[in-house]
Structures are given as C-alpha cells and as structure tokens.
Amino acid sequence: MKRTHGPDLGVISGRFVVGAGFLGIWQLLVSIHWLDHFFFSSPVDVLARMFSLFGDQQQHIGLDLLTTLTEASLSFVIGTALGITAGFLLGNNKPLAEIFGPYLQIGNAVPRVVLAPVFLIWFGLGIWSKVALGVTVVFFIAFFNTYQGTRSVPVHIINNVRMLGASDWQVTRHVVVPSVLSWVFSSLHVSVGFAIISAVVGEYLGASHGIGHFISQAEGTYSTTDVFAGIGLLSIVVLILSAAIDRIEARLVKWRPRGTALSSDVA
Amino acid sequence: MKPREITEGDASALHFDDVELTFQRINDNALTVLKGLNLEIRPGSFVSIVGPSGCGKTTILNLAAGLLRPSSGSVESFGHTLNGVNPRASYVSQADALLPWKTVAANIALGLQLRGLPTDECSERLIAWLSRMGLQGFAHSYPGELSGGMRKRVSLAQAWIVEPDLVLMDEPFSMLDVFTRQHVEEEILSLWSAQRDQTVVFVTHDLEEAILLSDEVIVVGSAPITNVLGRFSVDLPRPRALAEMKADSSFVETYRKIWANIREEMKKSYEANAWA
Numbered sequence: 001m002k003r004t005h006g007p008d009l010g011v012i013s014g015r016f017v018v019g020a021g022f023l024g025i026w027q028l029l030v031s032i033h034w035l036d037h038f039f040f041s042s043p044v045d046v047l048a049r050m051f052s053l054f055g056d057q058q059q060h061i062g063l064d065l066l067t068t069l070t071e072a073s074l075s076f077v078i079g080t081a082l083g084i085t086a087g088f089l090l091g092n093n094k095p096l097a098e099i100f101g102p103y104l105q106i107g108n109a110v111p112r113v114v115l116a117p118v119f120l121i122w123f124g125l126g127i128w129s130k131v132a133l134g135v136t137v138v139f140f141i142a143f144f145n146t147y148q149g150t151r152s153v154p155v156h157i158i159n160n161v162r163m164l165g166a167s168d169w170q171v172t173r174h175v176v177v178p179s180v181l182s183w184v185f186s187s188l189h190v191s192v193g194f195a196i197i198s199a200v201v202g203e204y205l206g207a208s209h210g211i212g213h214f215i216s217q218a219e220g221t222y223s224t225t226d227v228f229a230g231i232g233l234l235s236i237v238v239l240i241l242s243a244a245i246d247r248i249e250a251r252l253v254k255w256r257p258r259g260t261a262l263s264s265d266v267a
Numbered sequence: 268m269k270p271r272e273i274t275e276g277d278a279s280a281l282h283f284d285d286v287e288l289t290f291q292r293i294n295d296n297a298l299t300v301l302k303g304l305n306l307e308i309r310p311g312s313f314v315s316i317v318g319p320s321g322c323g324k325t326t327i328l329n330l331a332a333g334l335l336r337p338s339s340g341s342v343e344s345f346g347h348t349l350n351g352v353n354p355r356a357s358y359v360s361q362a363d364a365l366l367p368w369k370t371v372a373a374n375i376a377l378g379l380q381l382r383g384l385p386t387d388e389c390s391e392r393l394i395a396w397l398s399r400m401g402l403q404g405f406a407h408s409y410p411g412e413l414s415g416g417m418r419k420r421v422s423l424a425q426a427w428i429v430e431p432d433l434v435l436m437d438e439p440f441s442m443l444d445v446f447t448r449q450h451v452e453e454e455i456l457s458l459w460s461a462q463r464d465q466t467v468v469f470v471t472h473d474l475e476e477a478i479l480l481s482d483e484v485i486v487v488g489s490a491p492i493t494n495v496l497g498r499f500s501v502d503l504p505r506p507r508a509l510a511e512m513k514a515d516s517s518f519v520e521t522y523r524k525i526w527a528n529i530r531e532e533m534k535k536s537y538e539a540n541a542w543a
Binding site: 154156157159160161162163164165166170174175178179182253254255 | 332334352353354356357358360362363364365366367368369377378381382409410411425426429
C-alpha cells in the first residue's frame with residue numbers, strides 16, 4: 001500500500017496560485033468597478049467581516065455556528081444509527097427486504113428539500129425540524145451502504161473462516177461486521193456533508209438561529225458581504241469536519257476498503 | 268487441539284460413493300460436473316488430482332470440504348458422512364480468501380484463535396509459521412499490501428497451522444515464483460513427512476509437480492467426470508530433494524509411464540465423448 005504522503009511542493013504552490021488568482025481577480029474586478037461592490041462585495045471585505053462577525057454584538061455568529069453544528073451532528077448520529085440498523089435487518093432478512101424494498105426506494109426518490117416545510121410545521125422553528133430533515137437524508141445513505149455491505153460479504157471468505165472452525169457468531173464477528181463496517185465508513189464523508197447541507201437548508205427556510213438563518217437574514221438586507229462571510233465560515237467548518245473524518249477513517253479502516261460508498265442521490 | 272484418533276485409522280480420509288453433482292444454471296440448462304464418481308483416499312497419503320482445466324477438480328475439493336453437497340450419492344470423511352463443512356479438513360482454495368481487515372499474523376493465527384487456544388501457544392506456532400513461509404517482516408502488514416505469491420503463502424500457513432487431519436489445496440503453488448515455490452513445497456513436504464498422519468489432497472494441472480510431491484496421482488478427464496481415468500502410485504523414495512529429483516531416472520521413468528497412460532486414457536475419453 002502506498003502510504004498517503006501529503007501533496008508535494010509543486011501541487012501546494014499550484015493550489016496557492018489558483019486560490020490567490022481567483023481571489024485576486026475578484027478583488028481587482030471590484031476595485032476597478034467592473035464588478036459592482038453591492039452585488040459582489042470583495043474578498044478583502046468578506047475576510048474582514050468573517051473576523052469582525054465574532055465581535056459583532058448585533059450578531060450571534062458563535063451561537064449560529066453551534067446551532068448548525070448541533071443540528072448536523074444530531075441528524076448524522078440519529079440517521080446513521082437508524083440507517084445501519086435498518087440495513088442490517090433488511091440485509092439479513094430477505095422477506096423483510098422484499099416487502100420494504102420498494103417503499104425505501106420511493107422514500108429515497110422523494111426530494112428531501114420539499115419535506116422541509118412539512119417538518120417546519122410539525123416540529124417548529126427550533127433545531128428539531130432541521131434534525132428531522134437531516135435524518136431523512138443521512139438515513140438513506142447509511143441504509144443503502146449497510147444493506148449493500150451485508151449483501152456483498154464475500155462468500156469465499158465466509159467459507160474459508162467456516163473451514164477454519166468458526167461458529168455462526170464467529171463468522172459474524174470476524175467477517176460480516178468488519179466487511180459491512182468498511183462500507184459504512186466509506187459513506188461517512190458523504191453523510192456528514194449532507195447532514196450540514198440539510199441543516200443549512202432547513203435554517204434557510206425558517207429558523208431563529210444557525211448559519212442558514214444568518215445567510216437568509218443577510219440576504220434580506222442585501223448584505224452580500226455577510227452572505228459571503230457566512231458561506232466562508234460554513235466552508236471552513238465543513239473542511240475541518242472532513243479532515244476529522246479522514247483521520248477517523250484512516251484509523252478504523254487501516255486495511256483500506258475495497259468498496260466505494262454509494263451516495264444516495266439527494267435533491 | 269483435538270487428539271488424533273488412531274482408532275479411525277482404517278476409515279478412509281475421503282470416500283466418494285457414486286457421487287453426482289449437477290449445477291442448476293440460470294438458463295435452466297443443468298450442468299452435470301460429476302456423475303457416478305467413486306473415489307477413495309486412504310489416511311496419511313499425499314495425493315494429487317490432475318486433469319484438464321474446467322473439468323471439475325475444484326468441485327471434487329469443494330465436495331470434500333463440505334462446501335458443496337452432492338446431488339446424489341454421498342461423501343464420507345474419516346467414517347462420517349459429510350453434512351456441512353468437513354470439521355477435520357483445512358482448505359486452501361484458489362480464491363483469495365484471506366480476511367483483508369486482519370494483519371498477516373492475525374490471519375495466520377485465526378484458526379487457533381477460533382479454537383480458543385491460549386495466546387502463548389498461538390504466538391509460538393505463529394512465529395514458526397511466519398519464518399517457515401518467509402513472512403517474518405510482514406506480520407503486521409495487511410493482505411492488500413502483499414503480492415499474490417505472499418498472500419498464497421499466508422493462506423497456506425493459515426490452513427496448516429491448525430494441524431488438520433485432511434488438507435485440501437487447490438493449485439496452491441501456481442502463484443509462486445520458481446524459487447519460492449520450491450522452498451514452500453519442500454517446507455510443506457517436510458512438515459507432512461515428519462508426522463505422516465495428515466492426509467493431503469491437492470489439485471494441480473502440473474503433472475511434474477504432482478509426481479514430485481505425492482504418493483499417488485489421480486488423473487481425471489474432461490467434464491463430466493464419470494470416473495477417474497487412472498490412479499498411479501509414485502514409488503519415489505522419501506524424503507525427496509525436489510531439485511535433484513527431477514533429473515533422477517526413476518522420476519523420469521514414472522513421468523513417462525503416467526504420461527503414456529494419460530494420453531491413452533484421454534484419447535479414449537475424447538473419442539467416447541465425441542460419439543456419445
């Protein structure tokens with residue numbers, strides 16, 4: 001296995017050039033008034049606003065971030081737990097899988113965004129309407145990966161372990177669980193991303209706190225700088241989470257999974 | 268480890284009685300691989316099964332392992348009719364059946380772990396097998412990090428470490444390079460001849476290898492295997508030095524004799540099939 005070294009100097013400088021070039025051109029176009037500052041703000045202002053937001057008494061950006069993260073984590077944890085449980089149940093029970101299969105397909109085909117208003121009515125403006133939305137998204141990702149995982153446990157490995165004297169329970173422990181977990185882990189990235197998206201979309205449609213709410217407020221006052229600052233903060237959070245998942249995955253799936261994650265299509 | 272029962276010494280290690288095996292395929296054409304096969308393998312012998320590819324050699328091993336059940340007839344091992352996996356057999360299959368999420372060491376020791384052997388005995392045997400297979404530096408690697416030949420050596424160690432009464436091997440050495448192959452073959456052979464109470468059945472398409480290693484060469488024809496084409500005992504003295512053996516006149520003579528017979532039998536079998 002190739003150890004994953006960091007990217008080399010050429011790649012790093014290349015990335016820097018692309019990033020700096022993009023921001024530089026944006027800044028330049030705004031400065032020479034080819035782009036209207038009202039509509040496009042400017043990178044310098046956005047960056048400054050991202051810092052100043054934390055000191056702004058009018059805004060509660062810390063609380064907003066915390067709210068979004070709480071919603072995303074809750075929907076991630078609840079959705080993954082439900083999805084794995086359902087995936088295991090249906091993966092090991094054919095009649096059950098045949099009965100529920102079509103309904104799960106239908107469920108997954110529903111664009112989850114349209115459910116947001118319904119959850120808003122049911123659970124109110126607080127975090128739970130966003131958690132519910134996130135759960136409906138994350139559930140299917142975890143479910144389909146777990147289900148696929150239980151279905152694709154390699155038969156020849158099971159046979160081999162049985163020849164070595166394994167009982168049913170030992171087969172489950174040494175073969176089925178690790179095999180399924182490798183599928184589940186490879187879907188965590190996708191799940192975390194969608195958990196955050198769902199939280200933000202939910203907040204955007206109606207909330208009293210959260211990054212989505214902040215962005216929607218900024219939009220209401222035509223404050224492009226605030227909109228971009230909100231987007232920037234959100235991106236940083238997602239990048240941090242993504243890196244954390246990378247670390248966890250590398251530790252838990254040291255042997256490297258063969259299967260790639262199935263991401264359910266989310267509208 | 269279960270004690271070896273000498274009392275069962277007279278029961279065949281494997282006994283196929285009028286075995287038929289038919290696979291039901293998706294397009295409704297049943298595929299008969301074995302038909303009316305009788306086969307007897309006595310305990311303590313090193314037997315190889317040789318035949319053209321696709322003829323059902325692997326199927327015979329799968330039946331012996333208890334992974335397949337005969338459509339009719341019965342398979343007995345050490346006096347017990349198989350009903351589920353053969354508890355006294357280890358199987359080195361052709362497929363890469365290592366557990367990718369376990370290290371080389373954990374893979375090799377798996378059989379001992381499953382049997383609940385004390386850890387110190389496990390590690391003692393593990394170390395012996397790692398060095399026997401030339402895998403000392405790779406104990407903590409994962410199978411995905413190894414070459415095909417190394418994975419095969421891990422599989423061999425995994426199957427042999429539990430000291431089974433019957434070892435089934437499906438082309439175990441074909442993945443190895445010539446040097447490693449000779450070394451591994453000699454290790455396996457010396458291990459087996461030290462005790463002579465294990466039965467080894469292995470499938471190969473390499474007649475030379477079959478003769479060099481085994482006491483008896485069983486030749487089967489093309490599918491469906493209705494019966495063995497011939498059984499040839501190999502009377503080469505043991506212990507055998509494999510490299511020198513190939514030049515030995517008794518080896519060359521045995522090889523010629525078996526090959527002449529095979530050619531004859533093959534011809535008959537092809538003609539019979541052509542007119543059938």
